[in-house]
Amino acid sequence: xxxxxxxxxxxxxxxxxxxxxxxxxxxxxxxxxxxxxxxxxxxxxxxxxxxxxxxxxxxxxxxxxxxxxxxxxxxxxxxxxxxxxxxxxxxxxxxxxxxxxxxxxxxxxxxxxxxxxxxxxxxxxxxxxxxxxxxxxxxxxxxxxxxxxxxxxxxxxxxxxxxxxxxxxxxxxxxxxxxxxxxxxxxxxxxxxxxxxxxxxxxxxxxxxxxxxxxxxxxxxxxxxxxxxxxxxxxxxxxxxxxxxxxxxxxxxxxxxxxxxxxxxxxxxxxxxxxxxxxxxxxxxxxxxxxxxxxxxxxxxxxxxxxxxxxxxxxxxxxxxxxxxxxxxxxxxxxxxxxxxxxxxxxxxxxxxxxxxxxxxxxxxxxxxxxxxxxxxxxxxxxxxxxxxxxxxxxxxxxxxxxxxxxxxxxxxxxxxxxxxxxxxxxxxxxxxxxxxxxxxxxxxxxxxxxxxxxxxxxxxxxxxxxxxxxxxxxxxxxxxxxxxxxxxxxxxxxxxxxxxxxxxxxxxxxxxxxxxxxxxxxxxxxxxxxxxxxxxxxxxxxxxxxxxxxxxxxxxxxxxxxxxxxxxxxxxxxxxxxxxxxxxxxxxxxxxxxxxxxxxxxxxxxxxxxxxxxxxxxxxxxxxxxxxxxxxxxxxxxxxxxxxxxxxxxxxxxxxxxxxxxxxxxxxxxxxxxxxxxxxxxxxxxxxxxxxxxxxxxxxxxxxxxxxxxxxxxxxxxxxxxxxxxxxxxxxxxxxxxxxxxxxxxxxxxxxxxx
Ligand code: PEP
Ligand code: MG
Numbered sequence: 193x194x195x196x197x198x199x200x201x202x203x204x205x206x207x208x209x210x211x212x213x214x215x216x217x218x219x220x221x222x223x224x225x226x227x228x229x230x231x232x233x234x235x236x237x238x239x240x241x242x243x244x245x246x247x248x249x250x251x252x253x254x255x256x257x258x259x260x261x262x263x264x265x266x267x268x269x270x271x272x273x274x275x276x277x278x279x280x281x282x283x284x285x286x287x288x289x290x291x292x293x294x295x296x297x298x299x300x301x302x303x304x305x306x307x308x309x310x311x312x313x314x315x316x317x318x319x320x321x322x323x324x325x326x327x328x329x330x331x332x333x334x335x336x337x338x339x340x341x342x343x344x345x346x347x348x349x350x351x352x353x354x355x356x357x358x359x360x361x362x363x364x365x366x367x368x369x370x371x372x373x374x375x376x377x378x379x380x381x382x383x384x385x386x387x388x389x390x391x392x393x394x395x396x397x398x399x400x401x402x403x404x405x406x407x408x409x410x411x412x413x414x415x416x417x418x419x420x421x422x423x424x425x426x427x428x429x430x431x432x433x434x435x436x437x438x439x440x441x442x443x444x445x446x447x448x449x450x451x452x453x454x455x456x457x458x459x460x461x462x463x464x465x466x467x468x469x470x471x472x473x474x475x476x477x478x479x480x481x482x483x484x485x486x487x488x489x490x491x492x493x494x495x496x497x498x499x500x501x502x503x504x505x506x507x508x509x510x511x512x513x514x515x516x517x518x519x520x521x522x523x524x525x526x527x528x529x530x531x532x533x534x535x536x537x538x539x540x541x542x543x544x545x546x547x548x549x550x551x552x553x554x555x556x557x558x559x560x561x562x563x564x565x566x567x568x569x570x571x572x573x574x575x576x577x578x579x580x581x582x583x584x585x586x587x588x589x590x591x592x593x594x595x596x597x598x599x600x601x602x603x604x605x606x607x608x609x610x611x612x613x614x615x616x617x618x619x620x621x622x623x624x625x626x627x628x629x630x631x632x633x634x635x636x637x638x639x640x641x642x643x644x645x646x647x648x649x650x651x652x653x654x655x656x657x658x659x660x661x662x663x664x665x666x667x668x669x670x671x672x673x674x675x676x677x678x679x680x681x682x683x684x685x686x687x688x689x690x691x692x693x694x695x696x697x698x699x700x701x702x703x704x705x706x707x708x709x710x711x712x713x714x715x716x717x718x719x720x721x722x723x724x725x726x727x728x729x730x731x732x733x734x735x736x737x738x739x740x741x742x743x744x745x746x747x748x749x750x751x752x753x754x755x756x757x758x759x760x761x762x763x764x765x766x767x768x769x770x771x772x773x774x775x776x777x778x779x780x781x782x783x784x785x786x787x788x789x790x791x792x793x794x795x796x797x798x799x800x801x802x803x804x805x806x807x808x809x810x811x812x813x814x815x816x817x818x819x820x821x822x823x824x825x826x827x828x829x830x831x832x833x834x835x836x837x838x839x840x841x842x843x844x845x846x847x848x849x850x851x852x853x854x855x856x857x858x859x860x861x862x863x864x865x866x867x868x869x870x871x872x873x874x875x876x877x878x879x880x881x882x883x884x885x886x887x888x889x890x891x892x893x894x895x896x897x898x899x900x901x902x903x904x905x906x907x908x909x910x911x912x913x914x915x916x917x918x919x920x921x922x923x924x925x926x927x928x929x930x931x932x933x934x935x936x937x938x939x940x941x942x943x944x945x946x947x948x
Contacts (some may be wrong), residue, residue: 196224201341206478210349214246222248229320233267251295258293265289270304270316278303280326284771300324306337309343351571358511365596368572372589373555373834376564377606380519382577385531391499395578397464405465412448412505473499474683492817527554542584546572551818551829560890568832617895620654625898631906633880636888645687648891655692657888658866662699677739687748695740699756722757737774744785751788759796800848803855813856817867839922853883873900874929881913896941903936
C-alpha cells in the first residue's frame with residue numbers, strides 16, 4: 193500500500209495542471225482499490241457548489257459540468273461533517289441524492305472522504321461499488337491517507353491553474369493568504385529569486401537573446417558531459433563494464449536528439465534557457481515516474497540528476513541577477529536575509545516568502561528595513577510569477593496577483609493613509625514616551641546594520657536595547673578580526689553616545705548560520721546556539737568581548753554587554769568570568785575604560801524560573817520574547833504551518849513575563865524586553881503596565897508605540913493588565929486589548945485594513 197501511495201502522490205505532484213492531476217488521482221485510486229467508481233468533487237468557493245471534476249466509472253461527459261449544492265447529497269454531508277462516510281447501501285440513506293447526468297444508478301457501496309487543506313474542505317473524494325458492502329477499514333484508511341496527502345497538491349495545482357488560463361486576455365485577480373511579515377502595502381512587479389541548482393524553483397521567463405541562451409546551454413551540456421566522463425574514468429577499476437555503460441547512457445541522454453534538442457526547441461519558441469531546461473526535465477521525470485516497471489521508474493531520478501547538473505553549470509556562468517525593476521517585489525520559496533540585501537534598496541518595495549513565519553529573522557530584517565512583507569504564503573505558485581503585477585498587504589498577510597482596478601484604487605488609498613500617519617507621527621520624535629498620568633518608559637531600538645543607526649536616531653531612539661552583532665559576522669566570509677569588530681562597534685557607540693548601547697554577543701545557530709562555520713543539526717533550535725557556542729569557543733567569545741570593551745575607549749559611551757540563550761546559572765557564571773577576565777587584561781594592557789554593565793537575555797523557559805537567581809549575578813535582564821514564545825509554546829518560529837499558534841498574547845507567555853518583571857524588581861534592578869512583541873503597540877501597553885522599564889523594538893514601530901503610550905494612562909493600562917491576567921484565551925486577550933486601544937483613539941495603528 194505504501195508503495196502505491198508514494199507513486200500516486202509522486203505522479204500527481206508531477207502533473208502539469210489541475211485537471212491532469214485529478215485525472216491521475218481517479219484513475220490510480222480506481223485501479224489500486226479495484227473499485228468500480230472513483231470521483232473527485234471540488235468545492236467552487238465562489239458559487240459554493242461541489243463541482244464534479246473527474247471520474248472513472250461514471251459519466252465522463254459530465255466532468256466539469258455537473259455540480260451539487262453545498263449541502264446536497266452524500267457529498268455535501270461528507271463536506272459538512274468533514275469526516276468520512278462509509279455506507280453499504282447508499283440509496284437508502286436519507287441524504288442520498290440521485291443525479292441523473294452522472295449515471296450512478298446501480299451503485300450501493302459508497303465511501304466518501306473529505307479533502308482538507310488548512311482546516312478547509314477543498315472537496316470530496318468518493319469511491320463506489322455496485323455490490324452492497326461496506327468498504328473495509330484498510331480501504332478507508334488508504335483513501336484517508338491519500339486524501340490528506342493530496343490536499344496540498346490539489347490546492348497548489350488549483351492556484352497554478354488559475355494563473356495560467358491560456359485564453360484569458362486579462363488574468364483575474366487572485367488572492368493568496370499568508371501571514372503578515374512586516375506592515376505596509378506594496379504595489380509592484382514580482383522578481384523571483386531562487387536558490388541555486390534547485391530545478392523546480394526556476395521561474396517561467398522569456399528568453400531575451402535566444403541565440404546566446406543556446407550557446408550557454410551547449411557550454412553547460414559540454415561541461416556536464418565532461419564531468420560525467422571524469423566520474424566514469426575514476427570508477428573504471430571498481431565497476432563492471434555493464435555498470436560503466438550507464439554513464440554512456442547518461443551522456444547520450446544529453447544528445448541533440450534527446451534532452452538538448454528538446455530544450456533548444458523550447459528556447460527557439462521563446463523560453464529562457466533555465467525555464468526550457470526545467471520544462472523538459474519535468475516532462476521526462478514524470479514520464480519515467482508513471483511507468484509500471486520499477487527499474488524504469490527509478491531512471492526518473494537519473495534524469496533529474498542530469499538536469500540539476502546542467503542547471504548548476506548554467507547558474508555558475510550566470511551573472512548575479514541585476515535586472516531588478518524599480519518596483520520590485522522579491523518573491524521566493526524561502527527568502528533569506530542575503531537575498532534581500534542583494535537588491536538595491538531604492539528598487540525594493542516588498543517581500544514575499546512561501547515559507548517562514550512572522551518571527552523568522554528575514555521578517556525581522558524586513559520590519560527593520562520598513563519593507564512590507566508577507567510570509568507563509570503556502571499555495572503561491574512562485575515559478576509562474578516572474579514579472580507579474582501584484583499587491584502585497586503586509587498588514588493582513590495577503591498577496592494579490594493581477595490586481596483589478598478596484599483593488600489597486602483601494603490599496604493606493606491605504607499607501608497614502610500610511611504616509612500621512614508616518615508624517616503625523618514624526619512630530620513625536622523628540623517627545624518623551626510618557627503616559628497621560630506621567631509614567632515614563634524608555635523606548636530603545638534593535639539594530640544590526642549601520643543603516644539602522646541613522647533611521648533610529650531620526651526617530652528619536654533613546655538607546656539601543658539589542659545590537660545583533662551576528663549580522664556583521666553573517667556578511668563576512670570568515671570570522672572578523674578583533675580590530676575589524678572594534679571599528680564597527682565603535683561606530684555604533686559613537687553614534688549613540690551618551691545613550692546606552694546593548695551589544696549582544698554572537699547569537700548563531702538556530703536559523704542563523706555563518707557560511708564559514710556550518711552547524712549541521714537535526715534540531716537546530718534546540719541545539720548549539722548563542723552562549724552555548726560562545727562558551728565552547730572562548731577564543732571567539734573573548735575576542736568579541738575585547739573588541740566591544742576596547743571600542744569604548746575614549747568615547748565613554750554607555751556600553752552594556754548581553755548574552756543570549758542562557759539556560760543555566762553555570763552559563764551566566766562562566767560568561768561573567770570570561771568578561772571580567774577580558775576587562776582585567778585590558779586594564780593591565782593600559783586601556784582606559786569602564787567595566788561595562790553585563791546582562792542576560794531571558795529567552796528560555798528555564799531562565800524565567802531562575803530569573804531571580806540570574807539577576808542577582810548581573811546588572812540587567814532583557815527578555816527575548818521571540819525565542820521565549822517559541823520555546824514556551826513549542827512552536828518553531830520559522831515554521832509556516834504552525835505560525836498561527838505562535839501567540840504573543842498567550843496567557844502562559846504573559847504570566848511568564850510578569851514573573852520575570854517581579855523577580856527583577858524584587859532585586860531592584862532594571863529590565864527590558866527586546867523581542868518583536870515590544871514593537872506591537874497593543875502588547876507594548878501591557879508590557880508597560882507589567883513594569884518593563886525599557887521597550888526595545890525595530891525603529892519602524894518606535895513612533896507608533898510612543899503615540900500609543902502617550903494616549904494612555906498608566907492606571908488604565910494596569911486595570912487592563914489585571915483583567916488580562918485573569919483571562920485564559922489568547923484570541924480573547926488580543927481582541928480585548930485591541931478594543932481598548934481603539935477606544936483610546938488608536939484604531940489607525942492597529943493596521944487591520946481589509947478589502948474583500
Ligand atoms: C528574541 O529572541 O526575542 C531576540 C530578540 O533575539 P533574536 O530574535 O535575534 O533571536
Ligand atoms: Mg533570540
